[in-house]
Amino acid sequence: MLLDLSTDAVSLTRALVDIESVSRDEQAIADACEEALRALPHLDVVRRGHSLVAHTNLGRGERVVIAGHLDTVPLNANLPSRLDEETGLLHGLGTCDMKGGDAVILRLAATVPEPVRDVTYVLYEAEEIEEAANGLRMLAEVDPGLLEADFAVLMEPSNGGVEAGCQGTLRVEVRTTGTRAHSARSWKGVNAVHAAAEVLNRLAAYEPRRPEIDGLTYHEGLNAVAIRGGVAGNVVPDECVVEVNHRFAPDRSAAEAEAWVREFFTGFDVTLTDLAPGALPGLDRPAAREFVEAVGGHVAPKFGWTDVARFSALGVPAVNYGPGDPLLAHTQGEHVPVAQITACEDRLREWLTGGTASTGSTASTDGRDVS
Amino acid sequence: MLLDLSTDAVSLTRALVDIESVSRDEQAIADACEEALRALPHLDVVRRGHSLVAHTNLGRGERVVIAGHLDTVPLNANLPSRLDEETGLLHGLGTCDMKGGDAVILRLAATVPEPVRDVTYVLYEAEEIEEAANGLRMLAEVDPGLLEADFAVLMEPSNGGVEAGCQGTLRVEVRTTGTRAHSARSWKGVNAVHAAAEVLNRLAAYEPRRPEIDGLTYHEGLNAVAIRGGVAGNVVPDECVVEVNHRFAPDRSAAEAEAWVREFFTGFDVTLTDLAPGALPGLDRPAAREFVEAVGGHVAPKFGWTDVARFSALGVPAVNYGPGDPLLAHTQGEHVPVAQITACEDRLREWLTGGTASTGSTASTDGRDVS
Numbered sequence: 001m002l003l004d005l006s007t008d009a010v011s012l013t014r015a016l017v018d019i020e021s022v023s024r025d026e027q028a029i030a031d032a033c034e035e036a037l038r039a040l041p042h043l044d045v046v047r048r049g050h051s052l053v054a055h056t057n058l059g060r061g062e063r064v065v066i067a068g069h070l071d072t073v074p075l076n077a078n079l080p081s082r083l084d085e086e087t088g089l090l091h092g093l094g095t096c097d098m099k100g101g102d103a104v105i106l107r108l109a110a111t112v113p114e115p116v117r118d119v120t121y122v123l124y125e126a127e128e129i130e131e132a133a134n135g136l137r138m139l140a141e142v143d144p145g146l147l148e149a150d151f152a153v154l155m156e157p158s159n160g161g162v163e164a165g166c167q168g169t170l171r172v173e174v175r176t177t178g179t180r181a182h183s184a185r186s187w188k189g190v191n192a193v194h195a196a197a198e199v200l201n202r203l204a205a206y207e208p209r210r211p212e213i214d215g216l217t218y219h220e221g222l223n224a225v226a227i228r229g230g231v232a233g234n235v236v237p238d239e240c241v242v243e244v245n246h247r248f249a250p251d252r253s254a255a256e257a258e259a260w261v262r263e264f265f266t267g268f269d270v271t272l273t274d275l276a277p278g279a280l281p282g283l284d285r286p287a288a289r290e291f292v293e294a295v296g297g298h299v300a301p302k303f304g305w306t307d308v309a310r311f312s313a314l315g316v317p318a319v320n321y322g323p324g325d326p327l328l329a330h331t332q333g334e335h336v337p338v339a340q341i342t343a344c345e346d347r348l349r350e351w352l353t354g355g356t357a358s359t360g361s362t363a364s365t366d367g368r369d370v371s
Numbered sequence: 372m373l374l375d376l377s378t379d380a381v382s383l384t385r386a387l388v389d390i391e392s393v394s395r396d397e398q399a400i401a402d403a404c405e406e407a408l409r410a411l412p413h414l415d416v417v418r419r420g421h422s423l424v425a426h427t428n429l430g431r432g433e434r435v436v437i438a439g440h441l442d443t444v445p446l447n448a449n450l451p452s453r454l455d456e457e458t459g460l461l462h463g464l465g466t467c468d469m470k471g472g473d474a475v476i477l478r479l480a481a482t483v484p485e486p487v488r489d490v491t492y493v494l495y496e497a498e499e500i501e502e503a504a505n506g507l508r509m510l511a512e513v514d515p516g517l518l519e520a521d522f523a524v525l526m527e528p529s530n531g532g533v534e535a536g537c538q539g540t541l542r543v544e545v546r547t548t549g550t551r552a553h554s555a556r557s558w559k560g561v562n563a564v565h566a567a568a569e570v571l572n573r574l575a576a577y578e579p580r581r582p583e584i585d586g587l588t589y590h591e592g593l594n595a596v597a598i599r600g601g602v603a604g605n606v607v608p609d610e611c612v613v614e615v616n617h618r619f620a621p622d623r624s625a626a627e628a629e630a631w632v633r634e635f636f637t638g639f640d641v642t643l644t645d646l647a648p649g650a651l652p653g654l655d656r657p658a659a660r661e662f663v664e665a666v667g668g669h670v671a672p673k674f675g676w677t678d679v680a681r682f683s684a685l686g687v688p689a690v691n692y693g694p695g696d697p698l699l700a701h702t703q704g705e706h707v708p709v710a711q712i713t714a715c716e717d718r719l720r721e722w723l724t725g726g727t728a729s730t731g732s733t734a735s736t737d738g739r740d741v742s
Contacts, residue, residue, distance in 0.1 A: 167555065171604060183616045184538065184675035186592035187579070193595035193613070197571030204565040208558070221557035224564035225604055230597025233542060233616060233645070237596060242564070245554045245604060274604070304555035 001028065003036040005110035009345045010083075010090065010338045012103040017081040017092045023071040023133070026050040026125040030070060033123050036106060042113040043121070046146060051124035051135035053146045054109055062287050063118040065152035065316065066108065066348065067136065067307075068101040069127035076332040089335045096324035096334040100341045101155025104323070107345055108352060115352040117287065120149055127307065140310050151287035152311040153348070157324030160340040162292060163302035164216055164281030164319045166309055168248045170257055171225075171274035173241050174199050174265050180231060180238040189236035193229045196240040199268060200224065203244070206264075211249045214283040216301040218249035222264070243273075247303065250278030250312070279309040282317020294351035295321060372399070374407040376481035380716045381454075381461065381709045383474040388452040388463045394442040394504070397421040397496040401441060404494050407477060413484040414492070417517060422495035422506035424517045425480055433658050434489040436523035436687065437479065437719065438507065438678075439472040440498035447703040460706045467695035467705040471712045472526025475694070478716055479723060486723040488658065491520055498678060507678050515685055522658035523682040524719070528695030531711040533666060534673035535587055535652030535690045537680055539619045541628055542596075542645035544612050545570050545636050551602060551609040560607035564600045567611040570639060571595065574615070577635075582620045585654040587672040589620035593635070614644075618674065621649030621683070650680040653688020665722035666692060666715075 003015055021029040030050035037045045043054040050070070072094040081092035090100075102123060109121045124135030131137065139146055176196045181189025208220045222244065229240030244265075248257040254277040262270050282288050283299070292299055299319075302308070304326075308318035323340035374386055392400040401421035408416045414425040421441070443465040452463035461471075473494060480492045495506030502508065510517055547567045552560025579591045593615065600611030615636075619628040625648040633641050653659050654670070663670055670690075673679065675697075679689035694711035 169555070169605075182675065183592060183594050183596055184540070184618050185590075186594045186618070187590065191574075191594055193598050194571055194575040196598070197568060197575045200565055200568035200571060203562075204568045219556075219558065221554060223554050223557045223562055223607055224600070225554055225606060225608060226601025227564050227567070227598050227611060228601070229595070230599070230614065233596050233614065234540075235596060236594050240598060243601065243604070247555050247557070304553065 001032050003032050003106065005036050005106055009103045009107045009341050012106060013090060013095065013100045013341055014081045014083065016099040016102055017094045018079070020075070020079060021071050021094070022074050023126050023129040026070050030125065033070070033106065037109060040110055043109060048139060048143065049125060049135060051139060052122070053139065054121040056115060056118050058114065058118050060116065060118040063120060063149045064287055065120045065122055065147060065149045065311065066105055066155065067122035067124065067152060068098050068105050068155040069124050069135070070102060071126055071128050072097070073128050073330050078332055078334070083338070088338050090338050091333070091335040093334065095336045096157050097329035098156055098322060098324065100324055100336045101322040101344070104155060104341060104345045104348060108348055112349060112352045116354040117352065119352060120147065122147070134307070136307050136310050140314055144314055147311070147314055147316065149316050151282070151285055151291065152308065152316050152318035153291065153321050154306060154308050154318055155322035156306055156320045157322050157326045157329055158320045159325050160323055160343055162295060162299040162319050162321050164214070164283055164299055165250045165279045165312070166302040166304065166306050167218060167220070167250060168252070168254055168257055168278030168309070169274070169276050169305045170246050170248070170254065170261065170272065172244050172261055173271045173273055174244055175269040175271065176240045177269070178236065178238045181236045183234045183236055186236050191236050192240040193237050196227070196229070196242055199242050199265065202264065209249065211251050213249065213251050214281045216281055216299065218301045219303060220249055221247040248278060250280045253277060276305055277309055277313060279312030279318055281319065285317055288317055288319070291319070291351055295347040372403050374403050374477065376407050376477055380474045380478045380712050383477060384461060384466065384471045384712055385452045385454065387470040387473055388465045389450070391446070391450060392442050392465070393445050394497050394500040397441050401496065404441070404477065408480060411481055414480060419510060419514065420496060420506060422510060423493070424510065425492040427486060427489050429485060429489055431487065431489040434491060434520045435658055436491045436493055436518060436520045436682065437476055437526065438493035438495065438523060439469050439476050439526040440495050440506070441473060442496055442499050443468065444499050444701050449703055449705070454709070459709050461709050462704070462706040464705065466707045467528050468700035469527055469693060469695065471695055471707045472528070472693035472715070475526060475712060475716045475719060479719055483720060483723045487725040488723065490723060491518065493518070505678070507681050511681050511685055518682070518685055518687065520687050522653070522656055522662065523679065523687050523689035524662065524692050525677060525679050525689055526693035527677055527691045528693050528697045528700055529691045530696050531694055531714055533663060533670040533690050533692050535585070535654055535670055536621045536650045536683070537673040537675065537677050538589060538591070538621060539623070539625055539628055539649030539680070540645070540647050540676045541617050541619070541625065541632065541643065543615050543632055544642045544644055545615055546640040546642065547611045548640070549607065549609045552607045554605045554607055557607050562607050563611040564608050567598070567600070567613055570613050570636065573635065580620065582622050584620065584622050585652045587652055587670065589672045590674060591620055592618040619649060621651045624648060647676055648680055648684065649676070650683030650689055652690065656688050659688055659690070662690070662722055666718040
């Protein structure tokens with residue numbers, strides 16, 4: 001299938017949505033995007049697996065990344081796309097998460113041949129599945145030079161607002177132990193579930209830290225996400241496990257957050273099971289400041305963990321900015337207001353051109369018909 | 372297979388052990404016992420399923436039940452029986468739980484044709500499996516007249532001591548609820564696991580009642596036997612369930628115990644899932660007093676729930692009294708000291724004969740060879 005990058009971003013979003021691309025099935029959409037990008041002479045295109053990286057090489061003093069993933073969660077009777085002209089909503093799998101953002105990326109790649117800052121466009125595979133398969137992770141580990149930049153924009157849905165940085169996340173198992181006994185003679189045993197009372201007391205009394213970073217107020221969290229214990233209906237349990245998820249603001253490193261949790265649960269057996277660092281918003285960087293000015297509006301802290309943290313780990317500050325309501329992601333009824341797609345495209349173009357470019361759709365096609 | 376009731380109780384125990392009788396496979400052992408009992412002219416024998424009831428009908432002023440179950444837990448490479456002459460221990464599945472007791476029952480049935488109190492011997496099926504299959508329960512519900520008596524002895528292993536009555540048992544689910552939220556924005560939700568802290572605090576602070584009944588000190592218990600909660604590693608849980616087992620002394624009815632538990636967990640959602648009343652020791656009854664005098668030794672309260680409660684529910688006070696260590700029941704290495712089998716037989720015979728009988732092994736065989 002050929003993609004027409006000269007069409008408007010909404011039509012391009014529909015074209016992308018109608019190429020089914022559930023995780024692990026990204027070949028067709030990656031092929032289509034690769035062909036369209038390779039037709040643009042101002043870009044150097046590299047493909048790794050089903051992930052694409054396209055650079056401008058204009059020798060600008062600054063380089064920015066604009067990135068999006070190509071995959072979706074599984075089908076749920078929500079394809080093909082359906083545009084409701086009356087409400088201005090485009091419905092269908094991937095409309096919100098995140099082919100609207102991908103369409104904007106392709107449109108910018110095609111229509112801004114001479115940006116005022118060099119740009120690296122990234123379209124990657126396997127964001128919706130396990131960490132090990134993630135295309136951005138693979139690029140960052142195998143070929144980090146491809147992602148070198150001063151600032152990155154990840155076009156995850158953010159309702160067209162800027163969500164800066166992201167909080168880190170870690171999980172621990174807090175374990176209490178006891179001694180089994182028949183429950184008819186329970187005084188012969190030690191009940192590990194009763195011993196977990198103090199773990200839950202500490203969690204219930206927890207007061208979240210709300211640090212301000214670059215003018216943004218983050219909001220930490222510490223929650224039991226699961227609890228389990230029990231041997232049989234007539235046995236005093238000898239083990240109880242509380243799974244705890246800590247979300248920590250990006251002013252703390254992963255190691256600091258782990259140490260804090262271990263201190264919080266002093267006296268208990270604590271096992272780390274998952275750890276992902278946060279990402280500082282980096283709004284003090286010039287590219288970031290100009291980005292925020294260009295896209296205008298409110299900047300909010302990002303509470304959830306996203307792939308922006310991968311950029312942060314490479315020393316690249318990053319924000320989430322894209323069309324669509326993040327609360328609709330992964331729902332059967334996901335949709336996107338088409339006006340948000342257009343607005344994102346216009347504002348990013350303004351940022352990339354320093355406010356000088358028109359929204360002309362054929363400026364970069366080098367006279368060839370790329371459709 | 373024919374059973375020789377003229378042999379000693381230890382040999383008879385071995386013969387019973389070597390008839391495999393895992394629950395639901397009691398036909399062979401019930402057939403053998405039925406044939407042996409029907410050969411005794413002083414007994415009226417009734418069979419229901421694979422359970423047997425044999426009455427003397429001498430018009431005595433008092434009737435007692437002596438009962439045991441015929442089934443065992445599953446095989447665990449522990450058959451056939453093996454007698455260690457040096458230690459005096461008989462090894463094998465069912466030696467302890469409870470074919471030593473069954474052998475004593477058959478020996479008494481055969482050798483005490485004219486007891487001073489009328490006797491109802493009961494050998495029943497399916498004690499080791501679910502409640503609904505229990506042979507004693509079936510008899511009590513379908514034909515309770517067969518079990519009418521002034522006192523009952525259940526020959527469950529009690530190390531040859533008397534364990535009187537039994538405690539009741541009930542289970543409840545104590546449920547807390549909350550509101551799901553993504554754990555990155557946990558303040559939008561309400562954590563049901565954290566809300567369970569107070570449930571565990573009350574359990575941890577619980578002080579058991581230890582009431583004295585008929586000179587015996589019971590010991591209650593209240594334990595979380597399981598806890599569960601959790602939706603996913605990134606979701607604030609909206610439900611937590613604590614399964615609680617309460618063991619209550621027999622001075623409280625089942626209804627009183629349930630009301631007490633509901634009061635204990637005031638403010639929480641409490642669902643009753645299991646309820647079995649206890650059994651009063653009834654040591655004030657003449658038959659019970661004489662029994663205790665005859666078997667001598669220490670009388671202890673029974674903490675665990677046993678089938679004695681079924682007699683209690685029929686208005687028949689009951690005790691546990693039998694050879695074998697109850698802690699060995701259901702273990703691969705179960706065994707019984709043969710001296711305990713012999714001692715139980717001798718003491719019960721003394722009780723049934725008023726101390727006048729010899730231990731002659733052929734008194735009741737009516738001249739026929741029953742082997």
